[in-house]
């Protein structure tokens with residue numbers, strides 16, 4: 030038996046021993062949980078037997094209350110332990126299958142003995158609870174595994190810096206308690222292991238990468254100090270993966286203060302949510318809060334306006350270039366994304382302190398209770414040193430008080446008496462109940478009739494006036510549409526404004542009038558609203574993650590940070606995938622100095638893991654600075670380009686390719702199209718021949734099989750094999766990034782189908798693809 034084989038045997042024995050220990054612990058816990066479970070059941074079933082219920086005397090009531098409280102506490106304590114044990118059992122089940130993936134032998138300076146540290150997805154201790162048999166990958170000592178090759182190394186605990194030497198570094202692939210592969214490695218994380226992981230088929234759910242986290246990714250994951258961490262990484266470099274493991278890390282490191290509900294992830298589209306949904310549970314953690322920015326916008330203005338979403342804006346930019354307003358719209362998007370526009374709003378708000386706020390009349394039964402002029406007069410009569418939101422609050426309180434007075438007057442009016450006669454039975458019954466509760470009701474006396482009328486009148490007026498009270502409480506008496514509209518007075522053209530300001534204003538005012546809101550207006554509008562109304566910032570969120578950050582404008586970023594002022598922020602993105610900013614050439618938050626914030630840390634990732642070397646070598650030539658992208662050395666076929674002038678023939682070629690890919694065993698296949706319309710057309714043509722699925726902006730689940738999808742919706746997601754439908758339609762320079770993003774979704778196979786030579790092929794060396 031060779032040395033290697035002996036080692037393998039020893040390790041396999043350890044795995045056996047560890048799993049038997051895990052099994053023992055599992056059984057012990059299971060017994061315990063059974064006991065707790067039956068105790069809880071017993072408490073529940075005898076709940077009322079064990080409490081003394083007596084309401085006769087005030088003392089008895091107090092006693093009853095205490096007795097019930099004790100019983101409830103007993104029960105919830107049992108239930109809490111039950112949940113904890115259930116979680117432990119789940120962790121043990123995971124460990125039983127694959128107890129660990131790494132080992133380092135570390136000799137600490139000043140201490141003679143060397144320690145073997147085994148690293149897995151969770152910690153596991155011996156039965157005396159004295160020694161760690163497995164260390165959690167997030168434990169301080171585990172960082173050695175990710176940061177160093179054998180040799181001198183150090184790690185930090187919360188108390189000290191520990192230095193020493195790594196004498197051995199070993200990686201394992203263990204499945205069902207069997208070592209499937211074992212590598213000793215001289216580098217940080219060996220390539221063999223990565224080869225093993227990356228060669229697999231893409232899944233509809235993202236996987237955790239804890240066994241193979243790379244050193245630069247580890248820096249992102251364990252970063253604790255930066256208030257603003259910016260990760261700029263090329264397509265497939267593991268930005269989203271790093272973000273997910275970072276969340277798991279933070280939940281572990283700060284487990285007493287940060288819970289999953291204190292972390293928020295802004296994701297690019299609804300399907301992405303389901304794509305990443307299993308990573309944290311796989312690591313034994315609960316999912317963070319997750320939303321798209323669009324969902325947030327919709328929750329705030331979706332009722333009042335027909336809100337354009339980012340996808341519709343993109344569709345417009347890609348397919349409506351003949352539209353008369355197109356150039357103006359382009360300029361409008363660019364300007365409204367900028368911090369310059371934010372500055373303009375800030376100075377406008379400053380002006381509003383003294384004049385210019387617009388209000389709405391408050392009416393009831395077609396009569397004006399307060400005119401907009403009265404509201405403005407009251408508002409501007411308040412001390413100008415009081416902030417606008419505070420003055421709005423004062424105005425609101427004044428209005429509510431006065432409305433109550435007006436409601437009392439209203440009760441005496443003729444219409445009330447008339448309407449009472451037409452009240453339905455249930456409303457009468459309500460009034461009757463109210464009277465009874467007040468114990469003022471003696472049968473059939475004249476006095477009662479009077480009282481009944483009064484109660485009915487009050488009830489009726491309260492009911493009818495409720496919308497008015499609500500309008501005031503929700504501050505709807507502020508004419509926000511008008512106030513925002515005032516920003517777009519064409520005559521106000523100043524040097525800070527773009528040349529086409531007049532036209533931009535016209536377009537904006539026209540849409541506002543129709544209660545439609547362009548995507549580019551929604552953030553500035555909400556920003557202005559918050560400046561006027563004041564908004565309680567969200568203090569619960571401590572960490573905000575923005576994935577695909579290149580799709581956010583500097584203005585949006587400023588707005589988001591204002592929403593979460595007590596939060597650290599991690600931005601992850603790739604300028605080369607700025608598909609939304611592409612056609613308008615507007616600024617993205619990732620551009621140098623776009624933020625105007627100095628206190629930030631930037632980490633760059635230039636190695637890419639998703640695609641084969643051949644795909645990376647091809648796609649990187651689409652970019653000016655593509656040579657900086659480092660492929661991971663995993664081999665595959667050259668990208669294939671198929672050109673058919675006849676579109677029907679092209680579609681047939683795609684169908685044939687899809688069938689081949691399916692036979693080859695690819696599980697997730699995508700036909701990526703330029704627009705939604707194109708996706709629909711391709712879907713209709715392919716559907717009779719293939720089992721395919723059309724992905725639209727509302728699609729929430731990512732499923733196996735063939736997906737037909739517009740490029741901008743494929744962001745952040747990956748597929749085993751990708752066919753680009755019609756690569757020759759990406760013509761404008763502004764669409765290069767969209768094209769690049771589409772191509773970089775492929776892990777193993779990339780095929781481009783086109784009706785003529787794709788313009789972007791020009792800059793690519795011929796040996797990097799195969800032409801059909």
Ligand SMILES: Nc1ncnc2c1ncn2[C@@H]1O[C@H](COP(=O)(O)OP(=O)(O)OP(=O)(O)O)[C@@H](O)[C@H]1O
Nearest residue numbers: 238241242243264265266267268269270638639745
């Ligand atoms: N350290 C790693 N070990 C194993 N796989 C990794 C590692 N880093 C990244 N990957 C894999 O590479 C692929 C791309 O990762 P991910 O989606 O996180 O990249 P990204 O930078 O967010 O990509 P994009 O910007 O193109 O959306 C995934 O399949 C991921 O599992």
